[in-house]
Amino acid sequence: MDIGVLGPCQVTLAGASVVPTAIKPRKVLALLAMYPDQVVAVSRLIEELWGANPPRSVQTTLQTYILQVRNLIGAALAADPGGNPGCGPKDILVTSANGYMLDTQGGLVDAVEAERLAAIGHRALSVGDHQTAATRFRQALALWRGPVLVDVQVGPLLEADVIRLEECRLSILSQRIESDLALGMHHEILGELAGLAARHTTHERLQAQLMLALYRAGRRGSALETYQRLRITLGRELGLDPSPTLQGLQRAMLSDDPELEYAGAGTGPGALAVGRSG
Structure with missing residues (x-):
């Protein structure tokens, strides 16, 4: 599973998108995609979806949204002739004791890759290797496809993540410019x-x-x-x-x-x- 949050929300499995069109299921997937391979607590999902005013049927409603995402994952798996027949939707969108986890199974996550490239750039910059630094910073910046999660109606938790990643982009950009000036x-x-x-x-x-x-x-x-x-x-x-x-x-x-x-x-x-x- 490949995940993209540095722009419109992109979550693909075997080349097929599993991003829901409905607002709240899309928001659920976006929050899980922001923290891939990590359990996101039910309480955090509820806060993102409804803030301090969740409905009485909050647990059932959240489970319905999870099911909608799993249905899209199941359709993508069924359409993949070379996939693992033993892997089902619940193996990818995993239920834990207190939340849910999106298992990328080794797929590419753009935010993680940008962080990795930027770290290489920072190390190169610290030792005066400005050419390597500039190259790595450019590669990291190229992973941004637009404003973070631009097609998701973000709640309080995702809004903080959007700000964090946009500040990260500006920091990388400033470091790249520093390298360019040194060159x-x-x-x-x-x-x-x-x-x-x-x-x-x-x-x-x-x-x-x-x-x-x-x-x-x-x-x-x-x-x-x-x-x-x-x-x-x-x-x-x-x-x-x-x-x-x-x-x-x-x-x-x-x-x-x-x-x-x-x-x-x-x-x-x-x-x-x-x-x-x-």
């Missing part, structure tokens, strides 16, 4: 960075990366304007000043510090460590 790709990523900085106006790391890319592209004035916009935005929206790292970057630009220039793909000024992300 001297400031011209190539300027457009992308400008768009990101416009959407994330208080994200200090992205703003710092845009400043550095502009400076290295010979646009010191635009880089300093970026700093001033950030200073005003942080003060107006959060009552904060730019972090010491950003202030130091501005001072370095004002003095044309040669350390800011691209000096080859190694550790150094391409690796920006900004405290607040906004």
Whole structure:
């Protein structure tokens, strides 16, 4: 079973989708897919579906939704001529003492794979191997097919997971940009960075990366304007000043510090460590 949550909900078995069209059964499957090969407690499923106001028939209704998903799994299994004849729907959507588990049986889970690739990228970045880091971060980002679970009406638990994964994507993206800057790709990523900085106006790391890319592209004035916009935005929206790292970057630009220039793909000024992300 392959699972995709980094975009529209995708759960396929033997190439066939087992995602229900009805809202609540789809939500049940989405929560199980968010935690593959782990038992999701009945209480968590109930909270996701109905919040603090479950119906009197909550247990029966939940079992009905589970049955609907199992019926789709059963249809996919029946249509697979090369499948395991001893494997049934209850072997894939497993009932436990206090909940249910989606058994992937070794299938691909996009969120897990993205995390694995990002971890390799982080390790490469930490030792100055920016080419490997950039490659792995790009591979991780390519697994996002759109906003997380965009076709699911998420409840309180899935909403938290959606926020977590979207923040994870932004973190990986920022790390990839750091690697690109260390590789001297400031011209190539300027457009992308400008768009990101416009959407994330208080994200200090992205703003710092845009400043550095502009400076290295010979646009010191635009880089300093970026700093001033950030200073005003942080003060107006959060009552904060730019972090010491950003202030130091501005001072370095004002003095044309040669350390800011691209000096080859190694550790150094391409690796920006900004405290607040906004």
